[in-house]
Amino acid sequence: MNFKELLTEDRAVSPVIGVILMVAITVILAAVIGTFVLGLGDQVSESAPQASFSFDFDMNDSEVTITHEGGETLESSNIAVEGSNGTPNGATFSGDTISAGNSSTFSGVNPGETIRVIWTNPAGGSTNTIARATAPQ
Missing domain, CATH: 2.60.40 (Immunoglobulin-like)
Structure with a gap:
């Protein structure tokens, strides 16, 4: 087994990063959509006046x-x-x-x-x- 080839092999890095980014984007979109669907988005902007x-x-x-x-x-x-x-x-x-x-x-x-x-x-x-x-x- 050649360890140089094993350490320089990076084919699996791209799919793993792609999956992590897709999951992160999905979670963020779900949180934003859920906030506005539940009506919490309107209350966020209504803070007490100064x-x-x-x-x-x-x-x-x-x-x-x-x-x-x-x-x-x-x-x-x-x-x-x-x-x-x-x-x-x-x-x-x-x-x-x-x-x-x-x-x-x-x-x-x-x-x-x-x-x-x-x-x-x-x-x-x-x-x-x-x-x-x-x-x-």
Whole structure:
């Protein structure tokens, strides 16, 4: 037996690599098609918006003023304000959209209560807290 011929023989390499590539392509295509068939493809692109809010607490009047400081413009129908002790009075922003500089005042805030700005995904109903602050004691 000639070992030089055995080590230089590479006829079987090409079919093995071809089979591995075909299997890899099939798995990737199945994953992509399965993702969109199950409807997961739409949810991948719907992530929470990037927005910055400031909270100005006036504990003498039990109020908080929430101001959109910057970031994406938001649809007010997708935004809610909630407290750890319930929903503050007037817990919606006015107008159709919330853009930088818009603010709203909410009453019924208790000392030590955590106030959250919550975004609801219009495509699927999932929610994300995009800002939060705790009222001073």
